[in-house]
Amino acid sequence: MRRLFLSSSATSPSPQWNLQEIADEYAYPDAAHAAGGKSGAGGESGAPGKSGAGGTAGVAGHTEGVAGRTEDVSGRTEGAWLRGNMVASLDGAIHHGGRSQPLSCQADMRIFGVLRALADVVVVGAETVRQEGYRPARRREVFAERRAASGQAPVPAIAVVTASMELDFSLPLFTEPLVPTLVVTGEDAPAERIALAREAGAEVVLAGEGAGVDPARVPGVLAERGLRRQLTEGGPTLLGAFAEAGVLDELCLSVAPRITIGEAPRIMKGPLLAEPEGFVLEGVLEEEGFLFTRYRRIRQSAE
Numbered sequence: 001m002r003r004l005f006l007s008s009s010a011t012s013p014s015p016q017w018n019l020q021e022i023a024d025e026y027a028y029p030d031a032a033h034a035a036g037g038k039s040g041a042g043g044e045s046g047a048p049g050k051s052g053a054g055g056t057a058g059v060a061g062h063t064e065g066v067a068g069r070t071e072d073v074s075g076r077t078e079g080a081w082l083r084g085n086m087v088a089s090l091d092g093a094i095h096h097g098g099r100s101q102p103l104s105c106q107a108d109m110r111i112f113g114v115l116r117a118l119a120d121v122v123v124v125g126a127e128t129v130r131q132e133g134y135r136p137a138r139r140r141e142v143f144a145e146r147r148a149a150s151g152q153a154p155v156p157a158i159a160v161v162t163a164s165m166e167l168d169f170s171l172p173l174f175t176e177p178l179v180p181t182l183v184v185t186g187e188d189a190p191a192e193r194i195a196l197a198r199e200a201g202a203e204v205v206l207a208g209e210g211a212g213v214d215p216a217r218v219p220g221v222l223a224e225r226g227l228r229r230q231l232t233e234g235g236p237t238l239l240g241a242f243a244e245a246g247v248l249d250e251l252c253l254s255v256a257p258r259i260t261i262g263e264a265p266r267i268m269k270g271p272l273l274a275e276p277e278g279f280v281l282e283g284v285l286e287e288e289g290f291l292f293t294r295y296r297r298i299r300q301s302a303e
Helices: 019-025 031-036 106-118 126-132 141-149 191-200 218-223 236-244
Strands: 081-089 121-125 157-161 182-185 203-206 229-232 250-256 279-287 290-297
Touching (some): 019 141, 081 106, 081 236, 106 229, 106 250, 106 279, 106 290, 121 218, 121 236, 126 157, 157 218, 182 218, 191 203, 203 218, 229 236
Parallel strands (some): 081 250, 121 157, 121 229, 157 182, 182 203
Antiparallel strands (some): 279 290
């Protein structure tokens, strides 16, 4: 056992990290480490140098488009790395009154922005898009050189997971992105909705044999498009589906020094696992009592 932090009675303020320092801390592992299931900051440190606010408000039911697990993912796509980012209160709530903002803070928002800036793609459920009014990722000059050095597009693509394709394709998310928005769906998705998505400028990605999306296939089909640095911001059922399918490599969990009580859901929703999944602590940051933790999934040697 070891003490990670000084007592809260300590009077000296903690130094505030700049965005590049945070980016170095949260850098994705390089392709070799990702394939071997190893993590650690600095995988991309050669570049210049949650859901926090990414938590999903009020998505407690079945996430549209996510089918049950259909395959064992012991042989996962080489180089793909799927990271989740969520926020929770001390009593486990992911929102207060339907909004995650009361559980966030300036440091949480900085990390939220950095995680997006490091990713090739942000994967999100359709209901989250509808409820939170998702917009295209915006270009941030402070990360432009870093992304260029890593061979990335100016901004991450947004990938929306949906079975029904019941999305408003007139929204800026589909009509005004710097890079095309992806719509991830199943092979039996409504053909007329697929046509509407493509007319709006979205790219349709098939990741399931039926109408729904097989979560085990999502990291692979995205990595095949060159999008290996993957970030999901939920909602809880989508994140739970990725975890249950065995493809969630890393979880960034912001713990807010708040208690909400109420009926808000946990960060993941889904069927009970046969055995609890093990994760190892990779890092902890603290500011104003908020803890910003990073955990990596422990993979068995057979994987």
